[in-house]
Amino acid sequence: MSHKIVVGYDGSESADAALSFAIGVARAQGGSVVIAHVLEWSPYSFLTPTELEERHMRRSEELERAKSALLDPVVAKLSDSGVEVKTALKYGHIAETLCEVAKDEGADQIVIGRTGHSSLSSRLFGSVAGSLAQAGPVPVTIVP
Template sequence: MVKTFIVGFDGTDACQRAVDFAVACAKHQSAELHLVHVLEWSPYKFMSSEEMRERHERKKQEVASAEKFIEPIVAKMRKDGVQITSEVQHGNPTEIICAIAKSKPDSQIFVGRKGASKLTKLLVGSVGMSLIQSSPVPVTIVP
């Protein structure tokens, strides 16, 4: 039985649909929700010490901003009786979500499908497709 539903969340309508579906599933199965917001962050190898300090400060500011963005969402869900945890990380969304799933083997991943055109709708999206290919647990793509 699934104990944790991991939901990739970036604030888009597609991700909100994934959250809503995961909440319904979690309530039905008495599972916990784990909301994950990943800030994409590419590593730079050649930087001066001043550039590194500036980059580190910018990274801290982005994490703080993302946490402030997620806090009211998590608080509302808790008020509605949802067992929920959350985290904000920097890096590659697929790698981070898969690492979280590996640490929670009785889990399932939920992500929203993005796109408006017919061609885009046929595609799951880069993060969704990557998760399908590399996830250690089941992945649900919510339209």
């Protein structure tokens, strides 16, 4: 069976380490990699009227920026790695959305870095790695 690995990727050093680990595994097992980037978003946050009006425009800009500045370069870099690579770009709660991507793609594994772009809130409310370890639908590998 072909091995499919979802990598949570945010451009941090730790995410790069996770990605190269995943590429290594995929190459060894003849599998493929899904590079998933999640834009943090809650439908229950509060916006001002101006933000409301501009939301659709901002969303398009954010998606475009994530694609051109983050995902496209990394895919280009991996073009000669010999591993089949595709991307997923989503809005939502990071850990939950990574789980969804894994389910939708029928992946057998999730790989993430231990510390992404960590913020104060992740220190207070638990990190993505912690949540995934608890809630992941498939085996989760956390790369230091």
